[in-house]
Amino acid sequence: MANEWQHTACILCECNCGIVVQVEDRKLARIRGDKEHPWSQGYTCNKALRLDHYQNNRARLTSPMRRRPDGTFEEIDWDTAIVEIAEGFKHIRDTYGGDKIFYYGGGGQGNHLGGAYSGAFLKALGAKYRSNALAQEKTGEAWVDAQLYGSHTRGEFEHAQVSVFVGKNPWMSQSFPRARVVLNEIAKDPTRSMVVIDPVLTDTAKMADFHLRVQPGTDAWCLAALAAILVQENLCNETFLAEHVHGVEPVRAQLRDVPVAEYAQRCGVDEELLRAAARRIAGADSVAVFEDLGVQQGPNSTLCSYLNKLLWILTGNFAKKGAQHLHSSFAPLFSTVSGKTPVTGAPIIAGLIPANAVPEEILTDHPDRFRAMIVESGNPAHSLADSTACRKAFQSLELMVVVDVAMTETARLAHYVLPAASQFEKPEATFFNFEFPHNGFQLRRPLLSPLPGTLPEPEIWARLVRALQVIDEAELRPLREAAQQSRQAFTEAFLGTVAGNPIMSKLLPYVLYETLGPTLPDGMAGAAAVWGLAQKTALTYPDAVRRAGHADGNALFDAILEGPSGVTFTVHNYEDDFALISHSDHKIALEIPEMLADLKALAATTSQLTTAELPIVLSVGERRAYTANDIFRDPSWRKRDTDGALRVSIEDAQALGLDHGGRARIITAAGSAEATVEINETMLAGHASLPNGFGLDYIGEDGRSVTPGVAPNSLTSTNWRDAYAGTPWHKHVPARIEACRAG
Template identity: 85%
Template structure:
C-alpha cells in the first residue's frame, strides 16, 4: 500500500502523544510530520517522532503465538491452540489456588492504553485482584499526596504562567506537556516571566532558567522545605486564599515557621540567598505552575518531595486561575481508588498498584498467598523493574506466565506463552494521558495498516480468552447486538438495562461492548467500542464542561470522536471549576498530612549522604536524552548520536578517577556491575554520574547477529532501594563505584 495522503495518528514515545500525520509506502511509515489539526500539539513534534518506523517495522516483530518447550526454546502454535491452553491454564490456577494468585502487569505504554482496557474483563472473570505497571515506578507517591490534598491530579498551565518551576524535570528533553520547547522558548524570551529549575544536572532546561537551584543529588527535600519555609517566614503566603479554600494551613505554616533556612540550604548545596530569591519570585508572581518528575520521584524522600513542591503553589494561592495549577477532567482514570496492602510483603497498594519493587518478593516465597501466575501486557518488567536478576528469577518461578506484546522482549523470553499483538499503527488506539486545563483533548487513532499477518489487536485477544472461559451466554448478548444495529440511542437504553439486571455482564463491560457494539463500528474500529462507555462516563462526570465543548451527551461525544481522526476537545472548563473538582465534601484543599509533617521534622536529623566509602558516587539511571526513548524502539539504528549510551561523569570525578572522554569505565553497585563508554561533561556535579534510558535491549543486526548496545540500567539497581511510603524505586540515587575498565587500566 503506497499513498500520498497524509493520515493522522500520534507519536507513542512519551506521554504527550503529539499528533502526527504519516505517508505510507507499502507498510513503511515513510514520511512523518506534526499534525496541525491536533487540538493539543497543533503541529508540534520533536525529533523522536520521525523515527517511528523503527518501531513499526523492527525485525523483532512477532508473527505467531509462541509456546515454550520444556528445554526453554519456543515453538509456533496456532491461535486456537494458544487461546484454549492459556484459558485452561488460568482456570487451573484459579480453581487450585484462587484467582487472586493471578497477577497482572502492564496495560499499555506511552500510547497504547485502549487495548489494556479490555484485559479487565478476563481478569475479573478469573477473580484476579492485584496489578502493577510503570506508574508504580514513578507516580504513586505523588498520587497518594494528591489524594490527601484534593482527590485528583493537577497540571500546571505553563503556557500562561508568570513563573514556571521544574523539579527533577528537563522538559526540553522529556517534553510531558504540549508544545514543550515552544513554551520554554517563550518563557525564556519574556523578561516578565521566570523559570526556576531544581536539578543537580545542568540540563537543557536549566541552561534556560533564571534560577537554577543545583542541589546535591538526593537533597531535594531540604531545598523544597527551604523554599516553603521562606514563603512562610517572609510572609509571602496568600492568606486570603488559604482562609477561604484551604484546611489545615495554619498547622503547616507553624511547622515551617521555625525551619532553619540557612542550615537546609547548606545541606542541599544551594546558596541561601539564591533559595530566598527563588522563593520571593514565587511569592510575588501573579501565577505559578509547577512540574515534578522522575528526578525526585525516583530518589530519596520522594513522597515528601511531592508534598513539599505542592506547598509552593498552594501557600501562594496559585490555583484556579490562569497560568497556575489546575485539577482537570479525565477521559479515563489512570489510577483506581483501590488501596490496601499486597498479599505477601504488605507493601502499600496506592491507586490500585502494587509497588513495582515488591513484585519479585510477592513471587519468590513459600507464602501461601504468593502469586502463582502472571499476565504481562505491553510491558517489559524483566528489563524495566529494579534488579533485573531478581525479576528474572521470580518470573521463572511462576507456574504460568503469558506475555502479550509486539516483540520477543526480555520478559517474553521468560513466558510460557507469548501472544503477538498488532502494532499501535495497526489497530484503533488511544492514550489516557489527558491532563490539560481549561481545554482537554482526546484522540482516537485510526489504524493506518491492517494487522501484520499472524497478529491480533488486544481487544480481540482478550475477547477470545473470555469466550474460552464460557462465562457469558451468547443469548445474553443477542439483544444488545440487535439494539446496536438500530443506532446508539436504542443501544444505550438496552445496554443500561442489560448491565443493571445481569451481574456477570456488568463485571465484563469492555467485553460486552466489543462483542455487541464493536461489529457495528466502521471497518477496523471494533476495538474502539470501549470508548463509547468512556464517553458516557465523561459526559456524566463533567456535564457542563462537555456541553461547552459542543456535545449534548455521551453519544454525541462518541460520534465526534469517531469522526475526528486528529482528536477532539472533550471538555472546556472555567477556572472556577477547579474548586468543584476537589473531591472533599467542603471542596477545600486539606493541606495537613500528619505523616508528611513528621517526615518534615525528621529532616533535621536525617543522614546527609546515602553513599559509602565503597560506593561513593550517586549513579542516576534512566536519564532521557535526545536519542533515547521507551523500550519499544529496540533497534538502535534510529540513533544519530550517543549510540552506546555513554556514562556521563563530572570533570572533577574524571580527573580523580583517571577517566578520559571516550574511555571505558567499570560501574559497580550493590546489585551488579557493567561497563560503559565515558563522556566527561561539565553538566554533572562531582560525585554524580548518569546512564541513559532505552539501552541494554538486544536486537538482530543486518548480519543476523544478536547485539546488546549500552547498559541495561536495572542490572545495577536494587529492589530494596525504595521510598518508605510509596515503594517507588530510587533509580536516580544508586550508590556506585566507578573506575577505569581493566583493559583501560592496563
C-alpha cells in the same frame, strides 16, 4: 491513496503529539507534525520522525509462541493458544484462587485501549492485583494528591508567569504540549521566570532564571527551605488560604521551625538564591509546578511531592490562568483501590502494587504468593529494579503469559507469548488527558492492517473471555440487535440489560466489543470501549462536555470517531477547579500528619547515602535526545550516543583517571557493567548518569545479536525504595566507577 497523509500520534512519551504519516509498502515513509492536532499544533521532537523503527523491526512476532520444556519456543496456532491459556488460568483460579493471578502492564506511552479490555478477562478469573510502570514513578505523588484534593493536577505552563520544574528537564523529556516552544517563550519574556531544581545543568536549567543546583538527593531540604521562606517572610496568600484551604496552621507551625540557612547548606544552594526564588514565586501573578522522575525516583520522594505542592498552595496559585489545576479525565489512570500486598504487606496506592515489591510477592513459600502472571505491553524483566531478582521470580511462576509485539526480555521467560498488532495497525488511544481548561482525547485510526499472524489486544482478550464461557451468546443477542438499529437504541438496551446482569456489568469492555464493536467503521471494533468512557465522561462533567459542543455521551462518542486529530471533550471555567476537589467541602486539606512528621525529621536525617566503598551517586534512566522507551528495540534509530554513555563530571574523570570515549566499569551493590565514558561539564562532582532505553538485544540484518549500552536495572536494587510508595531510587544509586585498562 498511497501518498495520503493519515492522522495519528507519537507513542514515545505522554504528550502523544499529533503526527501525519504517509505509508508506503507498510513503512511509515514520511512523518511530520499534525497542524490540526488541538494541543501539539504541528509540534514534534526529533524522536517522532523515527517511528518506523518501531513499526518495522526484526523483533516483531507473527505467531503465538509456546515454550518447550528445554526453554526454546515453538509456534502454535491461535486456537490452541487461547484454549491452553484459558485452561491454564482456570486451573490457577480453581486451585489457588483468582487472587493469585497478577497482572502487569496495560499499555505504555501510546497504547491504553488493550488494557481497557484486559480487565474483563481478569474479573472473570477473580484476579485483583496489578501493577505497571506508574508504580515506579507516580504513586507517591498520587498518594499526596489524594489527600490534598483527591486527584491529579497539572500546571498551565503556557500562561504561567513563573514555571517551577522539580527534577524535571522538559526540554528533553517534554511532558506538556509544545514543550520547547513554551520554554523558549518563557526564556525570552522578561516578565516571566523559570525555576529549576536539579543537580544537573540540563538544557532547561541553562534557560532558567533560578537554577537551584542541589546536591543529588537533597531536594527535600531545598523544597522545605523554599516553603519555609514563604511562611517566615509572610509571603503566603492569606485570603486564598482562609477561603479554600484547611489544616493550614499545623503546616505553618512546622515551616516556621525550618532552619533555612542550615538547609541551604545541606542542599548546596546559596541561601540568598533560595530566598530570591521563593520571593519570585510569591510575587508572581501565576505559578505552575511540575515534578518528575528526578525527585520521584530519589530519597524522600513522597515528601518532595508534598513540599513542592506547598509552593503553589501557600501562594494561592490555583483556579486561575497560568496556575495549577485539577482536570477532567476521560479514563482515570489511577484507581481508588488501596490496601496491602498479600505477602509483604507493601502499600497498594492507586490500585498498584509497588514495582519494587513484585519479586518479593513471588519468590516465597507464602501461601498467598502469586502463582501466575499476565504481562501486557510491558517489559518488567528489563524495566524493574534488580533484573536478576525479576527474572528469577518470573521463572518460578506456574504460568506466565505475555502479550506484546516483540520477543522482549520478559517474553523469553513466559510460557506463552501472544503477538499483538502494532500501535499503528489498530485503533488506539491514551488516557494522558491532563489539560485544563480545555481537555482533549484522540482516538487513532489504524494506518495499516495487522501484520499477518497478529491480533489487536481487544480481540485477544475477547477470545480468552469466550473461552472461559462466562457469558452466554443468548445474553448478547439483544444488544447486538439494538446496536444494528441506532446508537440511541443501543444505549437504552445496554443500560437496561447491564443493570439486571451482574456478570455482564463486570465485563463491560467485552460486552461492548462483542455487541457495539461490529457496527463501528471497518477496523474500528476495538474502539467500542470508548463508547462506555464517553458515556461516563458526559455523566461526570455534563456542563463541561456540553461547553465543548457535545450534547451527550453518544454525541461525544460520534465526535471522537469523526475527529482523526482528536477532539476537545471538556471545557471548564477556572472557577470550576474548586468543584473538582473531591473532598465534600471542596477545600484543599493541607495537613498530612505523616508528611509533617517527615518534615520535622529532616533536621536529623542524613542526606548522604553513599559510602567510601560506593562514593558516587549514579542516576539511571536519564532522558536524552536519542533515548526512548523499550518499544524502540532497533538501535539504528539513534544518530548519536549510540552506546548510551556514562556521563561523569570533569572532576571525577580527573580523579578516577577516566578518558572521554574510554571505557569504565560501574559497580553497585546489585551488580556491575561497563560503559563508554562521556566527560560532561553539566555533571556535579560525585554524580554520574546513564540513559534509559539501552541494554536491549537486537538481531541485526547480518544475523548477529547486538546489545548496545547498559541495562540500567542490572545495577539497581529493590531494597532502595521510598518508605511510603515503594518507588525505586533509580536516580540515587550508590556506585563506584573504575577505569577499564586496555589488555
